[in-house]
Amino acid sequence: xxxxxxxxxxxxxxxxxxxxxxxxxxxxxxxxxxxxxxxxxxxxxxxxxxxxxxxxxxxxxxxxxxxxxxxxxxxxxxxxxxxxxxxxxxxxxxxxxxxxxxxxxxxxxxxxxxxxxxxxxxxxxxxxxxxxxxxxxxxxxxxxxxxxxxxxxxxxxxxxxxxxxxxxxxxxxxxxxxxx
Amino acid sequence: xxxxxxxxxxxxxxxxxxxxxxxxxxxxxxxxxxxxxxxxxxxxxxxxxxxxxxxxxxxxxxxxxxxxxxxxxxxxxxxxxxxxxxxxxxxxxxxxxxxxxxxxxxxxxxxxxxxxxxxxxxxxxxxxxxxxxxxxxxxxxxxxxxxxxxxxxxxxxxxxxxxxxxxxxxxxxxxxxxxxxxxxxxxxxxxxxxxxxxxxxxxxxxxxxxxxxxxxxxxxxxxxxxxxxxxxxxxxxxxxxxxxxxxxxxxxxxxxxxxxxxxxxxxxxxxxxxxxxxxxxxxxxxxxxxxxxxxxxxxxxxxxxxxxxxxxxxxxxxxxxxxxxxxxxxxxxxxxxxxxxxxxxxxxxxxxxxxxxxxxxxxxxxxxxxxxxxxxxxxxxxxxxxxxxxxxxxxxxxxxxxxxxxxxxxxxxxxxxxxxxxxxxxxxxxxxxxxxxxxxxxxxxxxxxx
Numbered sequence: 001x002x003x004x005x006x007x008x009x010x011x012x013x014x015x016x017x018x019x020x021x022x023x024x025x026x027x028x029x030x031x032x033x034x035x036x037x038x039x040x041x042x043x044x045x046x047x048x049x050x051x052x053x054x055x056x057x058x059x060x061x062x063x064x065x066x067x068x069x070x071x072x073x074x075x076x077x078x079x080x081x082x083x084x085x086x087x088x089x090x091x092x093x094x095x096x097x098x099x100x101x102x103x104x105x106x107x108x109x110x111x112x113x114x115x116x117x118x119x120x121x122x123x124x125x126x127x128x129x130x131x132x133x134x135x136x137x138x139x140x141x142x143x144x145x146x147x148x149x150x151x152x153x154x155x156x157x158x159x160x161x162x163x164x165x166x167x168x169x170x171x172x173x174x175x176x177x178x179x180x
Numbered sequence: 181x182x183x184x185x186x187x188x189x190x191x192x193x194x195x196x197x198x199x200x201x202x203x204x205x206x207x208x209x210x211x212x213x214x215x216x217x218x219x220x221x222x223x224x225x226x227x228x229x230x231x232x233x234x235x236x237x238x239x240x241x242x243x244x245x246x247x248x249x250x251x252x253x254x255x256x257x258x259x260x261x262x263x264x265x266x267x268x269x270x271x272x273x274x275x276x277x278x279x280x281x282x283x284x285x286x287x288x289x290x291x292x293x294x295x296x297x298x299x300x301x302x303x304x305x306x307x308x309x310x311x312x313x314x315x316x317x318x319x320x321x322x323x324x325x326x327x328x329x330x331x332x333x334x335x336x337x338x339x340x341x342x343x344x345x346x347x348x349x350x351x352x353x354x355x356x357x358x359x360x361x362x363x364x365x366x367x368x369x370x371x372x373x374x375x376x377x378x379x380x381x382x383x384x385x386x387x388x389x390x391x392x393x394x395x396x397x398x399x400x401x402x403x404x405x406x407x408x409x410x411x412x413x414x415x416x417x418x419x420x421x422x423x424x425x426x427x428x429x430x431x432x433x434x435x436x437x438x439x440x441x442x443x444x445x446x447x448x449x450x451x452x453x454x455x456x457x458x459x460x461x462x463x464x465x466x467x468x469x470x471x472x473x474x475x476x477x478x479x480x481x482x483x484x485x486x487x488x489x490x491x492x493x494x495x496x497x498x499x500x501x502x503x504x505x506x507x508x509x510x511x512x513x514x515x516x517x518x519x520x521x522x523x524x525x526x527x528x529x530x531x532x533x534x535x536x537x538x539x540x541x542x543x544x545x546x547x548x549x550x551x552x553x554x555x556x557x558x559x560x561x562x563x564x565x566x567x568x569x570x571x572x573x574x575x576x577x578x579x580x581x582x583x584x585x586x587x588x589x590x591x592x593x594x595x596x597x598x599x600x601x602x603x604x605x606x607x608x609x610x611x612x613x614x615x616x617x618x619x620x621x622x623x624x625x626x627x628x629x630x
Binding site: 026 | 182183185186187189190192193194195196197198200201204205
């Protein structure tokens with residue numbers, strides 16, 4: 001998993017829960033990296049699992065909720081760090097439909113070893129809703145949900161995002177985004 | 181305390197992460213450098229390849245230029261040979277025909293007349309064959325020009341019918357022209373070549389038809405606002421026809437539809453090929469429909485520009501005075517002795533005083549101290565040819581007494597000597613060889629009465 005996810009996560013924990021909590025979850029995990037993450041590096045996905053699990057234990061907040069909150073926050077961070085990916089994108093559906101074919105393709109050009117989820121989208125002809133199928137062995141459906149919510153908020157659109165089905169133990173998740 | 185320790189550890193982690201990031205940057209920088217180097221090398225090698233290719237192309241081009249020059253020289257040599265041969269062959273033949281003509285007019289004895297007619301027929305036939313062969317050679321070597329002069333199509337066709345009528349009468353065939361009134365009066369094109377095309381097709385029609393009819397039909401296919409008209413000429417006959425499997429080959433050189441046709445009807449087999457080329461070189465089409473023992477229809481489609489402003493065509497009946505040329509002084513410039521003899525004889529019969537020069541240079545010398553009413557100038561002579569001589573005559577700075585003396589060119593070869601070239605050097609008109617007495621008289625009269 002790309003370093004940026006880790007660096008943003010740790011920073012979010014430091015800001016929201018304080019340095020001590022951040023330090024605690026790192027030291028109580030078994031991290032080959034030692035918790036030293038750079039955004040341009042790549043680290044074992046397992047480290048993220050440990051960190052998030054430990055955070056949930058420490059704070060008492062559910063795993064799904066934590067990932068959702070992180071996702072929502074992370075979208076804004078993506079906008080700050082990679083503004084070029086947002087050029088010309090006018091609304092949520094536009095952005096999400098092009099995620100797989102443009103953004104992920106560009107990421108792979110620079111980071112061929114990146115492991116990214118596959119995002120398949122289908123917009124209803126009248127543009128009132130969109131279906132998205134998320135596939136990933138990392139099973140971060142909740143993170144995806146958070147990111148989409150952050151996305152709608154970024155484009156200032158009133159869109160509800162909900163999980164409508166799940167398969168293969170969460171490796172495949174189907175979402176429905178509906179304009180209110 | 182706990183927090184301080186936590187911050188210390190966080191700082192250490194930051195340090196480590198920073199160092200990792202720096203290592204990544206170093207690695208990426210090296211990669212970029214190497215990639216750039218490779219790019220530069222590839223660029224250089226590409227440049228070399230381009231230079232090599234360019235040199236190759238340049239070398240090819242040089243070779244092609246040389247080959248082109250060689251080919252052009254060869255073509256020039258061939259053309260010159262052709263022109264020469266044309267002149268060499270036609271000159272003695274014209275001599276035979278002209279003298280025979282004169283003898284026919286002068287003799288009264290019936291059996292001499294019969295024999296002379298046979299000589300004339302043979303000579304004309306031979307001339308026809310030679311013309312065919314020479315025309316064909318010219319077409320093959322690309323030496324054909326097409327004129328763009330206004331003429332009256334109806335008049336051309338009427339004349340054609342008049343001339344070929346006797347053939348129809350000989351064989352008791354019905355022969356007529358069907359004409360579309362929509363055809364414009366002032367067609368612009370090469371009337372000589374069109375005549376040649378139609379004469380060939382009509383001649384064939386007569387040749388291969390024993391009973392029934394030969395019909396010429398001309399109709400308008402298309403007429404456009406920018407003064408262009410597409411005409412369809414149909415020559416239909418009720419003759420022996422052509423078998424379906426031979427329809428294509430009749431247009432090919434040297435073939436006639438069967439060996440027995442060749443033996444029965446004769447001919448070189450070149451006529452249709454020449455006709456087809458003449459049509460196609462003018463951007464037209466020639467098609468054939470035929471049924472054995474029923475008849476044939478040869479169709480020629482040609483486009484012409486036309487003008488609604490009709491230039492007055494000289495009427496044939498000028499009110500010619502038979503004696504309108506008596507007493508005139510004419511200089512005949514001609515290198516061939518037989519042609520000199522023929523020309524002088526004809527002119528003398530019209531009461532004209534003649535002088536002879538053998539080439540252009542002699543003519544210039546003579547014209548520097550003697551005046552003439554008109555000059556008949558052969559175009560092809562040694563030392564100085566007709567074109568050069570006329571240019572000199574017209575030059576104000578030359579020693580010729582009268583720079584504006586009327587000059588009629590005598591041309592044996594309507595294909596190579598075209599009217600435009602003749603007019604460009606300052607000649608007033610041209611007449612063909614063998615001399616057509618009526619035509620020459622008219623042209624001389626026209627120039628001398630004004």
